[in-house]
Amino acid sequence: MPGGNCNTGRRYAWLLLSLLLSACASYSSAFHPIEESLAAREPATALELLENQNHSDADLFLYFSNKAMILRMMGEYEQSNEQIEKAKSLIEKFAATSVTEEASSLVINDTTRTYIGTPVEQVMLHTYAALNYLEMSRVDDARVEALQVDLRLRMLMQDDPDSALSRDPFGRYLSGLIYEDLGEWSDAMIAYRKAFKGYQAHNGLYSITVPEQLKKVLILMADKVGLTDERRGYEKSFGLSLESLKKERKGTGELIFLFHSGLAPIKLERSVQVLDPASRQLIRISLPHYERHENPIRRARITLAGAKSYTGSTELVEDIGSLEIKTLEANMPVITARAIVRAVTKYNMAKKAGEQNELAGLLVNIADFVTERADTRSWLSLPAEIQSARLNTASGEYAVTVELLDYNNNIVFRQELNNISIDGGRKQFLSFYWTSASTKTEH
Amino acid sequence: MFKSMTPARRAALLSVFIPMFIAGLLTAGCGTKVSRIDVNEIRDLSGAWNDTDSRLVSEEMINDMLERPWIRTYSLQSNRRPTVIVGAIRNLSSEHINLNTFVGDIERAMINSGRITFVASSQERQEIRGERKDQDINAREDTRKAMGRELGADFMLKGSINTIIDMEGRTQVRYYQVDLTLISLTDNRKVWLGQKKIKKLVKNSRLRY
Numbered sequence: 001m002p003g004g005n006c007n008t009g010r011r012y013a014w015l016l017l018s019l020l021l022s023a024c025a026s027y028s029s030a031f032h033p034i035e036e037s038l039a040a041r042e043p044a045t046a047l048e049l050l051e052n053q054n055h056s057d058a059d060l061f062l063y064f065s066n067k068a069m070i071l072r073m074m075g076e077y078e079q080s081n082e083q084i085e086k087a088k089s090l091i092e093k094f095a096a097t098s099v100t101e102e103a104s105s106l107v108i109n110d111t112t113r114t115y116i117g118t119p120v121e122q123v124m125l126h127t128y129a130a131l132n133y134l135e136m137s138r139v140d141d142a143r144v145e146a147l148q149v150d151l152r153l154r155m156l157m158q159d160d161p162d163s164a165l166s167r168d169p170f171g172r173y174l175s176g177l178i179y180e181d182l183g184e185w186s187d188a189m190i191a192y193r194k195a196f197k198g199y200q201a202h203n204g205l206y207s208i209t210v211p212e213q214l215k216k217v218l219i220l221m222a223d224k225v226g227l228t229d230e231r232r233g234y235e236k237s238f239g240l241s242l243e244s245l246k247k248e249r250k251g252t253g254e255l256i257f258l259f260h261s262g263l264a265p266i267k268l269e270r271s272v273q274v275l276d277p278a279s280r281q282l283i284r285i286s287l288p289h290y291e292r293h294e295n296p297i298r299r300a301r302i303t304l305a306g307a308k309s310y311t312g313s314t315e316l317v318e319d320i321g322s323l324e325i326k327t328l329e330a331n332m333p334v335i336t337a338r339a340i341v342r343a344v345t346k347y348n349m350a351k352k353a354g355e356q357n358e359l360a361g362l363l364v365n366i367a368d369f370v371t372e373r374a375d376t377r378s379w380l381s382l383p384a385e386i387q388s389a390r391l392n393t394a395s396g397e398y399a400v401t402v403e404l405l406d407y408n409n410n411i412v413f414r415q416e417l418n419n420i421s422i423d424g425g426r427k428q429f430l431s432f433y434w435t436s437a438s439t440k441t442e443h
Numbered sequence: 444m445f446k447s448m449t450p451a452r453r454a455a456l457l458s459v460f461i462p463m464f465i466a467g468l469l470t471a472g473c474g475t476k477v478s479r480i481d482v483n484e485i486r487d488l489s490g491a492w493n494d495t496d497s498r499l500v501s502e503e504m505i506n507d508m509l510e511r512p513w514i515r516t517y518s519l520q521s522n523r524r525p526t527v528i529v530g531a532i533r534n535l536s537s538e539h540i541n542l543n544t545f546v547g548d549i550e551r552a553m554i555n556s557g558r559i560t561f562v563a564s565s566q567e568r569q570e571i572r573g574e575r576k577d578q579d580i581n582a583r584e585d586t587r588k589a590m591g592r593e594l595g596a597d598f599m600l601k602g603s604i605n606t607i608i609d610m611e612g613r614t615q616v617r618y619y620q621v622d623l624t625l626i627s628l629t630d631n632r633k634v635w636l637g638q639k640k641i642k643k644l645v646k647n648s649r650l651r652y
Contacts, residue, residue: 150537
């Protein structure tokens with residue numbers, strides 16, 4: 001019964017197709033519900049949703065990273081660091097190129113490769129681990145992370161020495177803060193200097209300037225380690241003077257307020273038709289691109305009220321969104337080339353199958369169409385920006401108020417946080433998250 | 444039976460069974476496998492600081508410390524064994540080293556030598572004092588331990604673990620340096636300095652399966 005055979009064949013074919021289709025929902029769209037609960041400022045719900053999702057082994061890095069970030073938002077720093085360590089060990093394990101994954105990514109798509117983060121995301125893991133430790137007042141452990149940031153950046157420099165993206169200014173700045181807190185002035189000086197050079201290098205790529213707080217600390221630190229010439233150079237180029245900076249310092253305690261604003265841009269896919277130069281065939285490829293979230297908040301203002309009151313405004317110290325977009329732009333030629341090779345391979349497979357059997361040819365064609373997906377994986381719970389304010393205060397107990405200001409300097413949100421006590425000897429770190437940025441804008 | 448099928452059916456069957464077979468092969472090796480190994484056996488997995496390093500360093504360093512003349516000098520002067528306490532041992536390396544096991548190894552090596560009296564660290568002391576306070580109210584009089592009879596330490600052991608990592612491509616040289624210092628609590632004299640270095644060459648493959 002030839003008809004029956006054909007029916008069975010079709011049934012299997014549909015089965016195969018449905019299998020293929022089910023595996024094809026893009027990563028970033030699956031993250032949408034989590035994003036919504038983050039936008040509603042409900043990290044506990046977001047965590048529950050994340051834990052109940054299915055995660056393929058190839059996406060484990062993102063599961064750990066997202067979980068770490070959400071736990072951090074909930075103030076669970078210890079647990080957050082456990083997740084970060086898991087993500088870090090995946091990087092070590094899967095850093096080597098996999099022969100089988102490369103092969104399958106060339107016939108199916110790039111999402112079959114084990115994801116171990118973009119360079120920015122890898123550095124961010126250490127940054128957030130360090131912040132977790134700092135917020136638990138475990139400065140020595142944060143110091144370990146500072147050294148790991150250095151190692152990570154050295155590795156990135158090896159891979160791509162000319163790229164400004166191989167220098168992460170905020171990672172260096174935070175390392176400087178850690179060394180300074182431990183009284184290791186010369187290490188702090190080196191880290192601050194590297195941060196300064198990093199900001200200068202990034203300045204040409206997107207709009208980021210050297211933060212005022214870094215300029216000030218460069219002058220103060222250069223003075224502390226006795227680099228008089230260097231200090232004078234900074235004073236001249238920044239238009240600041242050591243004397244006035246010293247006067248400005250009102251007490252021995254310091255609060256470092258970090259405002260994690262918005263959510264990192266989301267990766268989406270876009271299909272384009274390109275002409276394969278070899279076969280002169282029009283082929284369809286899918287490429288990733290970023291879309292930024294709209295964030296009405298420009299900066300935050302923090303007020304400490306105690307025996308005396310102190311106010312500070314945050315300034316941009318890390319533009320994660322722009323970093324991610326620039327990194328993708330830099331990788332686009334490679335991603336496009338891979339997509340073209342893949343499309344040509346698939347086209348040839350379909351052609352060969354079609355020559356032997358029409359139905360098989362059609363099936364392979366459909367399978368190609370369905371499996372051609374862009375890799376839209378990225379660490380979506382990362383903030384779009386990190387802003388920071390340093391407040392030099394007297395020791396004591398303070399009531400903390402955070403106000404968020406929009407681009408017209410109107411206060412759009414106000415929250416009183418738990419009281420903090422600042423003691424003279426140590427720096428106090430405080431993080432605040434604003435994840436309500438749900439409307440998307442085209443990038 | 445397989446041969447009697449039409450080519451189309453055979454192809455369809457194969458298209459289902461071959462991936463299943465491959466999937467079976469892939470998952471076959473995934474079950475958890477546990478085998479016990481001796482604690483003294485050296486197993487280097489990632490090149491990071493591990494139990495072997497902790498054990499070897501603490502044993503070697505404490506042996507060195509016990510052989511040095513400060514013990515004899517002290518015993519001759521004061522007619523008793525020196526009392527030592529472990530102070531802060533800082534992790535200045537680029538790895539999250541579990542200092543508890545390292546400090547534990549050091550304490551064990553010192554106590555078991557029998558040449559040193561060893562007192563509890565400040566954190567442990569708080570707990571003991573709490574217990575004594577509790578005894579003061581709740582314990583029978585003849586079993587009650589009095590306050591103010593603690594043995595004060597003569598020396599404090601302090602130290603740090605440092606790393607220097609040099610790399611080229613996927614090859615790393617990891618250099619660990621452990622420094623321990625024994626400081627006299629009476630006059631801040633440093634009576635012993637110990638140093639142990641470990642160097643490891645770690646080569647990571649560029650390719651994996």
